[in-house]
Amino acid sequence: MxxxxxxxxxxxxxxxxxxxxxxxxxxxxxxxxxxxxxxxxxxxxxxxxxxxxxxxxxxxxxxxxxxxxxxxxxxxxxxxxxxxxxxxxxxxxxxxxxxxxxxxxxxxxxxxxxxxxxxxPRRTWKYRLKVKAYRAVKKWFPALAERKFGSEEYRSLSPVMKESYKKIVNxxxxxxxxxxxxxxxxxxxxxxxxxxxxxxxxxxxxxxxxxxxxxxxxxxxxxxxxxxxxxxxxxxxx
Incomplete structure (x- = not known):
């Protein structure tokens, strides 16, 4: 650097x-x-x-x-x-x-x-249900999963920034x-x-x-x- x-x-x-x-x-x-x-x-x-x-x-x-x-x-x-x-x-x-x-x-x-x-956030049943739904949709329709579940902030990022974002927010x-x-x-x-x-x-x-x-x-x-x-x-x- x-x-x-x-x-x-x-x-x-x-x-x-x-x-x-x-x-x-x-x-x-x-x-x-x-x-x-x-x-x-x-x-x-x-x-x-x-x-x-x-x-x-x-x-x-x-x-x-x-x-x-x-x-x-x-x-x-x-x-x-x-x-x-x-x-x-x-x-x-x-x-x-x-x-x-x-x-x-x-x-x-x-x-x-x-x-x-x-x-x-605490892992509530609603959160776990949303994660399961995301994974199910992503398996067959990855582009739809990103549009449906991804935040506007996430969708605006480059591929490398998306991977970074996931590390950060998790x-x-x-x-x-x-x-x-x-x-x-x-x-x-x-x-x-x-x-x-x-x-x-x-x-x-x-x-x-x-x-x-x-x-x-x-x-x-x-x-x-x-x-x-x-x-x-x-x-x-x-």
């Missing part, structure tokens, strides 16, 4: 504040915050491998692969123990980065998880979240239908040093309600 493989934006000076974007998003999702927080921090936002203008995936990445890639990006960009704001998929990566770190090493100083992903991170040692704050949108309030509450409860705050908005509440999000972030980072 080379520095040229990482598309990033950097502004300001001082303590590092890093932004980790969601799935099918990019560093540009955080542009207003980069401008604002660059007055106090050295802010950095980059595109994950396979997204935005960073290098495309050459093989299907798991969450652990993305965590290792991001750790190398930190090294190349000279980032060490930053504050962090992570959204959705970015929360998965941050959690896994800490999980694979050497014992006793904290990757982040403080971190905000917003719309956090990483909790697999990994439950509860065990890793429970071992996440840095101070953390979950900021959840009150109308978030992608990662629900129940998931955010469980996320915060599992985190050893986690808190929870609600602001008005959906899955992108940080952008929809930037004023309240920024205020909460400033209070948390201190």
């Amino acid at each position: 080379r520095k040229e493989d990482v598309s990033f934006i950097r502004k300001g000076e001082g303590k590092d504040l890093v932004f980790l974007h969601g799935y099918l998003s990019s560093k540009e999702a955080f542009l207003p915050f980069l401008d604002y927080f660059s007055g106090r921090y050295r802010v950095t936002a980059f595109d994950f491998c396979g997204f935005g203008q960073s290098a495309p995936l050459t093989s299907p990445f798991s969450v652990s692969d993305y965590a290792a890639w991001t750790g190398e990006a930190f090294r190349l960009l000279g980032i060490e123990k930053p504050y962090c704001i992570a959204h959705s998929f970015g929360c998965r990566v941050a959690v896994k980065m800490q999980a694979i770190a050497p014992f006793g090493k904290e990757i982040f100083d403080k971190i905000i998880f917003t719309g956090p992903a990483g909790l697999l 990994e439950d991170l509860r065990g890793d979240i429970a071992k996440f040692s840095p101070r953390a704050l979950v900021i959840e949108g009150t109308e978030d239908a992608v990662t629900t309030a129940a998931e955010a509450e469980e996320y915060a409860a599992i985190l050893p040093r986690g808190g929870l705050k609600y602001i008005k908005g959906g899955h992108f509440a940080f952008a929809e309600n930037a004023a309240d999000f920024t205020l909460a972030a400033e209070e948390f980072f201190g």
Whole structure:
């Protein structure tokens, strides 16, 4: 991996504040915050491998692969123990980065998880029935199975990204979240239908040093309600 493989934006000076974007998003999702927080921090936002203008995936990445890639990006960009704001998929990566770190090493100083992903739903009978139906349809009509059961997000992906996506969404991170040692704050949108309030509450409860705050908005509440999000972030980072 080379520095040229990482598309990033950097502004300001001082303590590092890093932004980790969601799935099918990019560093540009955080542009207003980069401008604002660059007055106090050295802010950095980059595109994950396979997204935005960073290098495309050459093989299907798991969450652990993305965590290792991001750790190398930190090294190349000279980032060490930053504050962090992570959204959705970015929360998965941050959690896994800490999980694979050497014992006793904290990757982040403080971190905000917003719309956090990483909790697999409980295996209800409805879920098991849906899986059986999917497998039955896929056996005889694979194209129909993808249209019927695959999400719009999934259908938009390239073949290698589809394989990566399956690895990502099928990994439950509860065990890793429970071992996440840095101070953390979950900021959840009150109308978030992608990662629900129940998931955010469980996320915060599992985190050893986690808190929870609600602001008005959906899955992108940080952008929809930037004023309240920024205020909460400033209070948390201190």
